[in-house]
Amino acid sequence: MKLKSPLIIVNFKTYLESTGQRALTLAKNAEKAAQESGVTVIVAPQMMDIGRIAEEVDIPIFAQHIDPIKPGNNTGHVLLEAAKEAGAVGTLINHSERQLKLSEIEAIIALTKENGLVSCVCANNPITAAGAAAMRPDIVSFEPPELIGTGIPVSKAKPEVVVNTVMLVRKINLECMVLCGAGISQAEDVAAAVKLGTQGVLVASGIVKAKDQYSIIRDFAEATKILNV
Amino acid sequence: MKLKSPLIIVNFKTYLESTGQRALTLAKNAEKAAQESGVTVIVAPQMMDIGRIAEEVDIPIFAQHIDPIKPGNNTGHVLLEAAKEAGAVGTLINHSERQLKLSEIEAIIALTKENGLVSCVCANNPITAAGAAAMRPDIVSFEPPELIGTGIPVSKAKPEVVVNTVMLVRKINLECMVLCGAGISQAEDVAAAVKLGTQGVLVASGIVKAKDQYSIIRDFAEATKILNV
Amino acid sequence: MKLKSPLIIVNFKTYLESTGQRALTLAKNAEKAAQESGVTVIVAPQMMDIGRIAEEVDIPIFAQHIDPIKPGNNTGHVLLEAAKEAGAVGTLINHSERQLKLSEIEAIIALTKENGLVSCVCANNPITAAGAAAMRPDIVSFEPPELIGTGIPVSKAKPEVVVNTVMLVRKINLECMVLCGAGISQAEDVAAAVKLGTQGVLVASGIVKAKDQYSIIRDFAEATKILNV
Amino acid sequence: MKLKSPLIIVNFKTYLESTGQRALTLAKNAEKAAQESGVTVIVAPQMMDIGRIAEEVDIPIFAQHIDPIKPGNNTGHVLLEAAKEAGAVGTLINHSERQLKLSEIEAIIALTKENGLVSCVCANNPITAAGAAAMRPDIVSFEPPELIGTGIPVSKAKPEVVVNTVMLVRKINLECMVLCGAGISQAEDVAAAVKLGTQGVLVASGIVKAKDQYSIIRDFAEATKILNV
Numbered sequence: 001m002k003l004k005s006p007l008i009i010v011n012f013k014t015y016l017e018s019t020g021q022r023a024l025t026l027a028k029n030a031e032k033a034a035q036e037s038g039v040t041v042i043v044a045p046q047m048m049d050i051g052r053i054a055e056e057v058d059i060p061i062f063a064q065h066i067d068p069i070k071p072g073n074n075t076g077h078v079l080l081e082a083a084k085e086a087g088a089v090g091t092l093i094n095h096s097e098r099q100l101k102l103s104e105i106e107a108i109i110a111l112t113k114e115n116g117l118v119s120c121v122c123a124n125n126p127i128t129a130a131g132a133a134a135m136r137p138d139i140v141s142f143e144p145p146e147l148i149g150t151g152i153p154v155s156k157a158k159p160e161v162v163v164n165t166v167m168l169v170r171k172i173n174l175e176c177m178v179l180c181g182a183g184i185s186q187a188e189d190v191a192a193a194v195k196l197g198t199q200g201v202l203v204a205s206g207i208v209k210a211k212d213q214y215s216i217i218r219d220f221a222e223a224t225k226i227l228n229v
Numbered sequence: 230m231k232l233k234s235p236l237i238i239v240n241f242k243t244y245l246e247s248t249g250q251r252a253l254t255l256a257k258n259a260e261k262a263a264q265e266s267g268v269t270v271i272v273a274p275q276m277m278d279i280g281r282i283a284e285e286v287d288i289p290i291f292a293q294h295i296d297p298i299k300p301g302n303n304t305g306h307v308l309l310e311a312a313k314e315a316g317a318v319g320t321l322i323n324h325s326e327r328q329l330k331l332s333e334i335e336a337i338i339a340l341t342k343e344n345g346l347v348s349c350v351c352a353n354n355p356i357t358a359a360g361a362a363a364m365r366p367d368i369v370s371f372e373p374p375e376l377i378g379t380g381i382p383v384s385k386a387k388p389e390v391v392v393n394t395v396m397l398v399r400k401i402n403l404e405c406m407v408l409c410g411a412g413i414s415q416a417e418d419v420a421a422a423v424k425l426g427t428q429g430v431l432v433a434s435g436i437v438k439a440k441d442q443y444s445i446i447r448d449f450a451e452a453t454k455i456l457n458v
Numbered sequence: 459m460k461l462k463s464p465l466i467i468v469n470f471k472t473y474l475e476s477t478g479q480r481a482l483t484l485a486k487n488a489e490k491a492a493q494e495s496g497v498t499v500i501v502a503p504q505m506m507d508i509g510r511i512a513e514e515v516d517i518p519i520f521a522q523h524i525d526p527i528k529p530g531n532n533t534g535h536v537l538l539e540a541a542k543e544a545g546a547v548g549t550l551i552n553h554s555e556r557q558l559k560l561s562e563i564e565a566i567i568a569l570t571k572e573n574g575l576v577s578c579v580c581a582n583n584p585i586t587a588a589g590a591a592a593m594r595p596d597i598v599s600f601e602p603p604e605l606i607g608t609g610i611p612v613s614k615a616k617p618e619v620v621v622n623t624v625m626l627v628r629k630i631n632l633e634c635m636v637l638c639g640a641g642i643s644q645a646e647d648v649a650a651a652v653k654l655g656t657q658g659v660l661v662a663s664g665i666v667k668a669k670d671q672y673s674i675i676r677d678f679a680e681a682t683k684i685l686n687v
Numbered sequence: 688m689k690l691k692s693p694l695i696i697v698n699f700k701t702y703l704e705s706t707g708q709r710a711l712t713l714a715k716n717a718e719k720a721a722q723e724s725g726v727t728v729i730v731a732p733q734m735m736d737i738g739r740i741a742e743e744v745d746i747p748i749f750a751q752h753i754d755p756i757k758p759g760n761n762t763g764h765v766l767l768e769a770a771k772e773a774g775a776v777g778t779l780i781n782h783s784e785r786q787l788k789l790s791e792i793e794a795i796i797a798l799t800k801e802n803g804l805v806s807c808v809c810a811n812n813p814i815t816a817a818g819a820a821a822m823r824p825d826i827v828s829f830e831p832p833e834l835i836g837t838g839i840p841v842s843k844a845k846p847e848v849v850v851n852t853v854m855l856v857r858k859i860n861l862e863c864m865v866l867c868g869a870g871i872s873q874a875e876d877v878a879a880a881v882k883l884g885t886q887g888v889l890v891a892s893g894i895v896k897a898k899d900q901y902s903i904i905r906d907f908a909e910a911t912k913i914l915n916v
Binding site: 323325328329330331332334335339352353354356357359360361362363364365397401 | 552554557558559560561563564568581582583585586588589590591592593594626630
Binding site for chain 4: 469471472473474477478479502504505506507508509510522523527529530531532533534535536537539540541543544550553554555556606607662663
């Protein structure tokens, strides 16, 4: 699968506001905003919610995590093949809340390539972003953990770090997309992220916990167009 | 939820034979065998398959794992509330393929009690089974990892260890059920397990990879009745 | 090795005040306080400091952690045999800052028994303490993580939880010692711990960061005698 | 500290043949071979043995692992400051037997830079070696885990993979040294490694378990000179 940039990934995490029936509602809001704006909006719901969202919503779905395993003896693990059959077209890898070993990240990227899924490796700083980029995922997403969930947007609080990340990644890998995340809650934070050289944002609570999820996603989507104006 | 013993838990693991559409088929076979035998048969499919099985099959569903977390910032984790909304009524905990820290096991047991789910803690030997039993789960399942997937049944290869496990668990906890697993592929292995003092078995490849899953589950279910004959 | 109760274990953690040369000084202070009070005082320094302390100080030494491994291919792990040759006579297991899987705890206890070392399993609440006790270590030490390093002593802030821990452990295991720890910085906290039914305390910053380490250890040691007065 | 290439790192792992008194003997053999050959030979003993080797042997010592921590509340962890005070001048990071998360590797490299230690990150394949190199350690060591301890040398069994690793690392990082390891037990394996573009080897059982450790190290050291002949 080839994704069109700019893009927005909505990470549902494990909020109650994005679990079960409410995950479906959020995905439908994302679908509507994507269709109206023409911008790529991806949803990353919990495992249990992938199947139903895939049935009822026409929007790319990412898993939040998959394990570096082959089918077999792996009780309690997340199998790529199961995520794919349920409807996932890609996966987050190494989110700061689900960090992985270096060799696991590489193994998962390899599995996604074998199976035609999109890989998005998260990184906590510019240097780990460079390390991730060197392993050739489709997307690298930079998220400083100390800003996650704070409402202080990385693109405004640490613009030079975002620029540095883009630069370090680009030195090593000209093909992967670069996103940033953490603290993004306003359309202007999204626009700032794009102006700093990213191809979009990875967002969670800013959308999940919003009163009007649809409007926020719509605003974020429009904001990604800033360079085309 | 209160489960009636004896019981059989079918662990789907991450086999392709028990993923997606084929998970649904296996669950339907388990349902049919349960209804005809009158024996409790529980299925433990992968996360992504819980929702659809819950919709189409009337049989208790366990998660293979849940994480010791509350709703919130936990990308890539398994939230009890999401498993429950999807249809799970219980969960495996600490399977030898998904081992957990002591404090995590206790925290997950506590979450299951708060939320009315059944807890089944797996243990790799009689002493860890005693350790598990001391934390008061609903079920302790003893599985020696070296026999998993071998076809050499724990109930025949190590009967004295099964008896020892039952005894050590009973000294500490008179209420929890005790299961055993690993290598069980014949009805006589199930009967042997029950005669040794267990309340049933935890099985995986013996059923998942069987050509006629229904007949095997049915045979296993009948075999659990050996003490009532 | 058989330890005489009551006892005090001084956990050096990885404070600079208890690293290298300063670890040796602290161990000498502990030795002096032990000799003068006649109370068992154990030191648990960092790995690198065990050998030199063992050479120069006549006091029981515990490792802070060992790994559940046999000699061989285990780069970067802590081998019991190496800790023993360096001079350790026992080890902490599962400290809240170095938590272990259930099966690992059991495997390490088994290794200590095979090799004649003393095992002290830490537990974060009464239920995990019961789980630990069921696996028959020599010592169970209860430390609520939320009080560690706070100066709020568990023996005064949560006396009923200490009593509950002692009771749950005793139901399952009449032989192991029970210690408590977290927040202990005054002799009266130690006396309170002993009055609640413990055989002593596990302490760290209260001693390591004290200006006069010797006097504090001496006071703590005297305080453990409260029931003999 | 600046190391002169080519170099040989002897990983003591947790073999009994390289524990305690025998670790000291091995380190003395390495020292003698280093002095006579003029080649840099580094020893990586267990934590407990660093101090005594540093006192008695004049040869660079690496830790086998350090943790990404600052001094403080970290029971059972390996503190860089403690390893340094004991005598370590560098550390292995992410050995395949002690694998680390991406962010941990980066954090440990940063700690070594702050404290003037040499960092050697191990990688299990060319792509993870590139990922490691992007984070700018002093040394990247490529070791395919499937060959470790087999006696089948990576430099002869997989020469094209060694070349590929060197190439991928060099594209990203022109300054770090590249070593290879796994299965190396003969001087010709060392020579082959150097001819393939590495600056030396990381070896363990081939030396630790040799009857005449000194002669093997001496032979290996001479073999690294092949390009200077």
